[in-house]
Amino acid sequence: MLEHFTPEDKEEDDTDCHKLARAQAREPADTAEDKDFTIEETRNAVASMDKKKAPGEDGITGEIYKSTFEIFPRYIMALYNSRLRRGVFPKRWKTAKLVPIANPGKENSDEVSKFCSISLLNIHGKVLEKLLINRISHHVFSRGLMNNNQYGFTPQRSTTDTAMAVKGFVEEGLAAGEILVLVSLDVIGAFDVAWWPSILNGLKAYNCPKNLYKLTMSYFNQRSAVLSSNSVRIQRKVSRGFPMGSCCGPGYLNIQYNSLLNTQFTKRTKAVAFADDLILAIRCETIRAAENISNLEMSKISAWSKNNKINFNEEKSKVMLILRRKRKENKEINIYLNNKPL
Numbered sequence: 001m002l003e004h005f006t007p008e009d010k011e012e013d014d015t016d017c018h019k020l021a022r023a024q025a026r027e028p029a030d031t032a033e034d035k036d037f038t039i040e041e042t043r044n045a046v047a048s049m050d051k052k053k054a055p056g057e058d059g060i061t062g063e064i065y066k067s068t069f070e071i072f073p074r075y076i077m078a079l080y081n082s083r084l085r086r087g088v089f090p091k092r093w094k095t096a097k098l099v100p101i102a103n104p105g106k107e108n109s110d111e112v113s114k115f116c117s118i119s120l121l122n123i124h125g126k127v128l129e130k131l132l133i134n135r136i137s138h139h140v141f142s143r144g145l146m147n148n149n150q151y152g153f154t155p156q157r158s159t160t161d162t163a164m165a166v167k168g169f170v171e172e173g174l175a176a177g178e179i180l181v182l183v184s185l186d187v188i189g190a191f192d193v194a195w196w197p198s199i200l201n202g203l204k205a206y207n208c209p210k211n212l213y214k215l216t217m218s219y220f221n222q223r224s225a226v227l228s229s230n231s232v233r234i235q236r237k238v239s240r241g242f243p244m245g246s247c248c249g250p251g252y253l254n255i256q257y258n259s260l261l262n263t264q265f266t267k268r269t270k271a272v273a274f275a276d277d278l279i280l281a282i283r284c285e286t287i288r289a290a291e292n293i294s295n296l297e298m299s300k301i302s303a304w305s306k307n308n309k310i311n312f313n314e315e316k317s318k319v320m321l322i323l324r325r326k327r328k329e330n331k332e333i334n335i336y337l338n339n340k341p342l
Contacts, residue, residue, distance in 0.1 A: 002225065004113065004115070005098055005100075006241070008239055009240040018307070018309070021198060024197075024204070029203070029204050031208065031213070034084075034211055034212055036081045036084065041134070042069075042076060042080060043069070045130040046065060047066065048130060055122075056096075056120045060122070080127070084212075084215060087217070088218050089218040094125060094219070094222060095235075096120070096223075097120040097121075097225075097228070098225050098226065098227045101118060103115070116244070118245055119245045120245070121245065129247035133251040139208060139212070143206070146254065149270070152273065152276075152277070153250035153275055154254070159274060169270045170322060174322070179322065181280075182280070182320040183282075184317060185280070185312050187276045187278075190310070191276075193240055193241055193311070198259070199256050200216065200217065202259060206255075216252075223238040224237055260278070265297055265300065266293055268293055287321070290333070291335065294335045295336055305338075314342065317342050319335050
């Protein structure tokens with residue numbers, strides 16, 4: 001079960017592209033350092049912790065920590081600023097306590113895949129995560145570095161905005177007498193398999209401040225997960241992905257997916273994402289032309305997924321053909337992902 005929740009990043013399977021990405025990620029960022037966390041930043045990060053959430057292995061709840069902060073605000077702020085200056089995320093704050101939960105309808109299954117997991121994290125680490133990702137998000141959003149077609153984990157955007165973006169593209173095509181193909185792509189365990197070197201290289205490409213980059217490198221290093229049952233306690237090293245429930249995970253996932261949205265698709269294609277859920281919309285004058293362009297775009301996505309060690313689920317990925325033509329024509333469309341028909 002623990003192996004299922006924490007897939008391993010095997011360096012022996014690396015291609016030359018992966019080896020180069022790892023080497024580049026290990027090099028320190030050559031940028032200016034960001035300023036220290038302020039007392040107001042720290043207070044807001046602590047206040048955002050839900051007091052009803054179950055604690056991590058340290059047993060400290062959000063309510064306890066909030067009370068402690070009110071007594072020692074400057075001491076706690078200094079604690080986090082020392083981590084920022086040194087670029088060190090303490091190891092004991094990086095252990096996730098996993099709680100398995102059976103997916104609805106699969107309670108009677110004997111397969112380990114019937115479980116999903118929630119990660120309980122030490123609150124000290126969650127607050128530092130919040131401070132770190134808030135600074136990184138401010139850096140990328142204030143400079144317009146995130147692709148406008150990403151609607152998940154993005155300020156003042158929602159699933160409704162995502163649907164309306166696709167709807168507008170479809171309506172324009174139908175009004176022009178075109179046919180459209182929508183391809184919905186599903187990622188296998190996006191949070192579990194996010195590849196850290198890809199995220200670090202993304203941060204470096206965005207000129208992330210040096211101390212934030214070093215703290216992110218430390219956050220990815222020496223992570224572990226613990227699973228307990230009765231008198232058994234098993235601990236395993238984590239080499240990729242994010243704990244479900246972490247503060248940093250969504251922001252880092254967006255950074256990795258930004259390179260996919262920035263792929264040079266054709267002018268007839270629009271890529272829209274909500275976090276890891278991706279829709280490709282293709283407009284063409286004929287079904288065969290749409291089929292050819294769709295398969296061309298799928299080859300680009302396959303190449304990106306291999307370079308970033310992300311796998312798409314061909315069974316859950318779907319294709320929809322949209323048209324208003326009444327004439328008789330062959331409406332079968334064959335679109336492939338990783339040489340498998342969708």
